[in-house]
Amino acid sequence: MGGDLNSARQLAKEFTCSKRAAAAAVLAIVLAIVLASAALAASTTTLLPATTNTTAPSGSDQAAGSEDLTTRCLTCHSQEYLGTVQDDKGTQNLYIDSAAYHDSAHGLLPCNACHTGFSHDPHKMVNNAEFFRQTANEACRNCHDDQFEMYKQSYHGTLSRGGTAAGEKAPICIDCHGTHAIQKVGTLEYKQSISDVCGKCHGGREATFLDTYHGKAITLGRESAATCVDCHGAHSILPVSNPQSTLSEANILPTCQKCHPDASKGFSTFLVHVKPTSTKAPLIVFAVAVFYLLMIIAVFAFGGIHTLLYIYRGLKDGMYFGKGGGH
Amino acid sequence: MAARKDYYVRFSVYHRLSHFVMMVTFIGCTLTGPPLKYSYDFWAQSMMSFWGGVHNAGLVHRVMAGFMVADFLIHALYLLYWVFIRRANVFGPDSIMFRKKDIADLVGMIKWFFDRGDRPKFERYTFWEKFDWFAVFWGIAMIGTSGFALWFPTVTGQLVSGIFLNVARIIHGDEAILAIGWILFVHLYNSHLRMNVFPMDPVIFTGKMPLEHLKHDKAAWYERLVREGKIQPEAE
Numbered sequence: 001m002g003g004d005l006n007s008a009r010q011l012a013k014e015f016t017c018s019k020r021a022a023a024a025a026v027l028a029i030v031l032a033i034v035l036a037s038a039a040l041a042a043s044t045t046t047l048l049p050a051t052t053n054t055t056a057p058s059g060s061d062q063a064a065g066s067e068d069l070t071t072r073c074l075t076c077h078s079q080e081y082l083g084t085v086q087d088d089k090g091t092q093n094l095y096i097d098s099a100a101y102h103d104s105a106h107g108l109l110p111c112n113a114c115h116t117g118f119s120h121d122p123h124k125m126v127n128n129a130e131f132f133r134q135t136a137n138e139a140c141r142n143c144h145d146d147q148f149e150m151y152k153q154s155y156h157g158t159l160s161r162g163g164t165a166a167g168e169k170a171p172i173c174i175d176c177h178g179t180h181a182i183q184k185v186g187t188l189e190y191k192q193s194i195s196d197v198c199g200k201c202h203g204g205r206e207a208t209f210l211d212t213y214h215g216k217a218i219t220l221g222r223e224s225a226a227t228c229v230d231c232h233g234a235h236s237i238l239p240v241s242n243p244q245s246t247l248s249e250a251n252i253l254p255t256c257q258k259c260h261p262d263a264s265k266g267f268s269t270f271l272v273h274v275k276p277t278s279t280k281a282p283l284i285v286f287a288v289a290v291f292y293l294l295m296i297i298a299v300f301a302f303g304g305i306h307t308l309l310y311i312y313r314g315l316k317d318g319m320y321f322g323k324g325g326g327h
Numbered sequence: 328m329a330a331r332k333d334y335y336v337r338f339s340v341y342h343r344l345s346h347f348v349m350m351v352t353f354i355g356c357t358l359t360g361p362p363l364k365y366s367y368d369f370w371a372q373s374m375m376s377f378w379g380g381v382h383n384a385g386l387v388h389r390v391m392a393g394f395m396v397a398d399f400l401i402h403a404l405y406l407l408y409w410v411f412i413r414r415a416n417v418f419g420p421d422s423i424m425f426r427k428k429d430i431a432d433l434v435g436m437i438k439w440f441f442d443r444g445d446r447p448k449f450e451r452y453t454f455w456e457k458f459d460w461f462a463v464f465w466g467i468a469m470i471g472t473s474g475f476a477l478w479f480p481t482v483t484g485q486l487v488s489g490i491f492l493n494v495a496r497i498i499h500g501d502e503a504i505l506a507i508g509w510i511l512f513v514h515l516y517n518s519h520l521r522m523n524v525f526p527m528d529p530v531i532f533t534g535k536m537p538l539e540h541l542k543h544d545k546a547a548w549y550e551r552l553v554r555e556g557k558i559q560p561e562a563e
Contacts, residue, residue: 213477213496216366222381260481267484270492285493292501299462299505303513306455309440314522316442 069110074098100181114139133172140173148173150235155242171201192218194227208273224259231255231272335541335558338534341405346531348398349463355391357507359384364500392474399467420450420551425461429454448546455517459509466506473498 076082078098101107106114115132116139137160141148151157151173159170176197177183183190195215199206209215209228217225229237231247238245246255256263274281276289338346362374363381378384409415418426432454435447452460473495476483480492519527523543530536538558542549552558 210367213363216363217381219366220363220372220375220381225381262481262485264481264485266487267481267489267492270480270484270489274493276493276497282490282493285490285497288494289497289501292497292505296501296505296508300508300512303455303458303509306436307513307516309437310516310521313440313442314525317522 069112070101073111074101096180104180104182105184106180106182113142133174136174137172144173147235154233154236155238169201175200188221188223191223191225191227192221194229198228205273208275211275212272214272226259230258332538332559334535334537335552336534337530337536337541340534343532343534345398345402345405348394352391352395352398353506353510356388356395356503359388359391360503361507364503389478392471395467396471399464399471420548423452423457423460425454425457429457446543446546448550449544449548450551451545451548453545455513459514459517462506462509466502469498470502470506473502 074096077094077096080095082094114136116135137148137151156171159167160172161167162170177185183193195206195209195218205228210219214226218227232240233246240247242248243250245251252268253263253265256268260267271282271285274285276285277293279286281289358374359378362371362378362384365371366375375381375384378387410417416422417424428450432447432449435444438444439446476491476495477499483489483492483495518531519525521528521544523540528540530540538549541552541558549558553560
């Protein structure tokens with residue numbers, strides 16, 4: 001009797017198993033069709049590699065050989081749940097936005113083009129963010145040697161080699177250009193982001209720039225408007241006090257003339273980074289700004305109070321609701 | 328005796344045309360300038376897109392400004408004609424120039440608001456209408472000069488220091504706040520939402536002011552027009 005029951009259970013189990021298997025197969029087919037059509041529809045978007053598709057484990061081994069390194073890395077690193085981890089150097093974000101990476105200027109490069117030292121074996125050489133920072137400039141140099149040489153001579157480059165406290169904060173390539181979502185420098189989006197990038201360290205300067213015509217126009221999408229780097233220079237940037245700077249006494253006029261061919265010495269004395277209501281502004285700028293501020297207050301106080309009282313009187317007389325009519 | 332007309336032509340064809348050009352160009356500049364000034368605000372981007380970008384909006388702004396300045400210059404000629412050829416009394420009751428009576432009228436208005444006296448008997452122009460006119464006159468002089476300075480920055484740089492470009496930008500932007508704020512919150516109320524003309528006074532477009540409005544709004548002028556025989560007195 002017990003045996004009968006056991007065999008009946010066995011039968012039922014086998015039946016259930018085959019039903020599950022069939023369901024899994026149907027699910028796999030449906031998933032495959034959905035994924036394939038999605039891949040066709042969005043051929044520019046790279047989908048997750050097949051290895052993440054646990055419903056079809058049999059295919060993964062076959063596909064592994066043709067996968068490039070980037071796909072292998074992103075198998076794990078495009079998972080948002082990877083999130084941030086803590087180590088002795090602080091928090092590190094291990095998540096890479098796969099779509100943003102593939103849309104970036106470097107979207108076709110394998111990960112180890114920049115993360116040098118990595119081999120096929122995952123995590124043979126796990127290093128912390130500090131290591132990546134230290135090696136980043138050298139990695140960029142492999143392809144962008146000219147820019148790197150200019151950077152080396154620049155204030156940022158000199159500062160970063162100084163070994164001082166300020167030097168540790170000095171920007172390296174990735175601080176201005178970004179990392180995985182790195183953009184081509186000619187795009188409007190990149191131009192619009194420049195003042196933010198510079199503003200990370202030069203905050204007050206960003207606000208005053210955005211208040212100029214250049215800043216407003218670039219914010220509103222006018223690509224030809226100048227940004228920080230058009231005046232200050234980019235890779236070879238130097239302090240304005242340095243005679244070699246693009247904005248030094250001797251060089252400022254030619255810099256303005258890049259866009260304003262008729263610019264004169266007087267034109268070049270326009271102040272970009274000035275807050276008009278600051279006492280640090282030139283006296284005439286400050287005086288005019290304060291004069292207008294006071295005038296706006298006075299005029300609107302006069303006009304506003306007169307108008308409000310006029311409305312008050314009109315309401316009191318019921319003029320707006322047809323009760324009066326005498327006026 | 329002809330039937331008494333129930334309106335008085337307050338604004339000549341020139342007045343109406345001049346105001347119409349001012350109104351259209353002012354609206355044009357208001358729709359194209361502030362999106363640049365407030366580029367960081369959420370509405371600026373969509374307003375700029377409407378014009379097709381900063382460059383196009385700037386073009387519309389300059390065309391509008393050109394007509395506005397032309398309107399202003401023609402008005403200046405009109406004033407010169409009246410002052411030097413027609414020898415109009417600049418401080419007389421028909422003039423838009425401020426005079427002593429305006430101070431008394433202001434005090435009288437404040438008393439009237441609180442029911443401490445009768446509404447002042449205004450002459451041809453009330454003090455707030457004079458203020459409107461002066462605001463436009465002063466405003467175009469300032470916003471126009473600074474606008475041209477910003478339109479041709481390299482010429483400005485050849486004439487004066489570049490710091491004047493900083494100054495011009497403050498003047499242009501702040502004068503715009505003054506002008507737009509004044510028109511929206513003061514001029515529109517006083518001209519159209521006034522108790523006896525609510526919700527709109529078409530006089531600036533038709534020129535015709537109903538005599539009952541004239542008698543209430545500008546009693547002194549009404550009485551003078553009756554005295555001068557330009558309006559027939561009311562039949563008793």
